[in-house]
Amino acid sequence: MLDGLDDIDWAKLSHAYGSAGDVPRQLRELASPDEETRHGALGELFANIYHQGTRYKATPKAVPFLWELAADPGIGDRDAILRLLALVTVGFDEQHLPGGFDLDELRDAARGGEALAVYGSRSWAKLLYSIHRAVSKGTHIAAGxxxxxxxxxxxxxxxVLAWFPDRPGHVPALLGLASDPVDAVAATAIVAASLIGGEVPPALLDDERRPVRWAASVALAGTGDARAIAELTSWLSEGGEPLDVPFLEGNVRALAALALERAGGDVFDVLLDGLTRLTGTEALTVAYRVLAMAFPEPVAAGVAFGALPERQRRVVRALAHARGPWLIGTSSFGNFGILMRETGLPRTREEMAGYLSRG
Known part of the structure; x- marks a missing residue:
């Protein structure tokens, strides 16, 4: 196993903390029968070849070995290895949802085309493209x-397969998992199929399992199907059972919100109502969309509440009365306050209430 690992001059490659000379050890430790050893190696790899979304020259070199490990049924934590492969492929998946990964754009940027502006530099685009190509060589393993x-x-x-629009041949196998007995598997496979261009059967919108209906609705909201829109709206207004899907780290209501926005029409009311019922990162993701709709520009200093347009006043009223969005768990959510400040609004619920009361 891991033949050729030592043929690579890892010390001359870089990762988040400098030389990648420690990567061979970490890859070997993924094959350890000891769970603590494996988890330690996974943590190190997530931190050094995929550091908060950033990837490095060592990243594509590690990919073939990660595939080899993921393919071996005797290896533990293969699910985590596969998620690492997905993340090194696309970075933060929220950048590509709900529309899917734009491989043509990345390819154009790597060639120095007009899309280069999206990626900032050609060297970065070329690195990401090389990683995508490296991971694509193992998609047959994921399919298996x-x-x-x-x-x-x-x-x-x-x-993993969700990020390869150039591999539409995997759609039938993904849609075949719509009947998987595990809700998270069925839902993930349905969304993945849609992201690579698969036609999700509208009949799934009437499935007896709510997670399956959620996934089908995310996939079909863009068609304007009234059932899909109603289903997604219910996830924002009523919530739903926890669903351990990888997309947005399991933030199913946030993905419902993104899909609703893609449906077209004015979904502001639905998203604002949903925002008042959410907390933590779920609230943050929906708040970004609500604020983008209501505040095309930050509120200028000194502008009174009464001088705001009606849609902006509605946001202020909602957030002054809703406790949840300001919290993560039982603690104050600093990132939500920062978002408010960047919008020109008060950064605490108490200050928001005061802003509202002053008229």
Whole structure:
């Protein structure tokens, strides 16, 4: 196993903390029978070849070995290895949802085309393109793992395949998992199929399982299907059972909000109502969309509440009365306050209430 690992001059490659000379050890430790050793190696790899979304010259070199490990049924934590492969492919998936990964744009940027402005530099675009190509060479492994006995592996394999629009041949196998007995697997596979261009059957909108209806609605909201829109709206207004899908780290209501926005029409009321019922990162993701709709420009200093346009006043009223969006768990959510400040609004609920009361 891991033949050729030592043929690479890892010390001359870089990762987040400098030389990548420690990567061979970490890859070997992923094959350890000791769970603590494996988890330590996973943590190190997530931190050094994929550091908060940034990737490095060592990243594409590690990919073939990660695939080899993921393919071996005797290896533990294969689901986590597959998620690492997905993340090194696309970075933060919120940048590509709900529309999917734009491979043509990345390819154009790597060639120095007009899309280069999206990526900032050609060297960065070329690195990301090389990683995408490296991971694509193992998508047949992910396809094979869709039938794995481990539900976590099936789910993570579907997640990997979601980022390869040039591999539409995997759509039938992904849609075949719509009947998987594990809700998270079925939902992940349905969304993944839609992201690579698969036609999700509208009949899934009437499935008896709510997570399946959620996934089908995310996929079909863009068609304007009234059932899909109603289903997604219910996830924002009423919530839903926890669903351990990889997309947005399981933030199913946030993805529902993004899909609703893609549906077209004015979904401001639905999103604002949903925002008042959310907390933590779910609230933050929806708040970004609500604020983008209501505040095309930050509020100028000194502008009174009464001078705001009606849609902006509605946001202020809602956030002055809703406690949840300002919290993460039971603590004050600093990132939400920062978002408010960047919009020109008060950064605490108490200050928002005061702003409202002054008229």
């Amino acid at each position: 793992l869709l039938s794995d006995a481990d539900a976590g592996v099936r789910c993570s394999a579907a997640y």
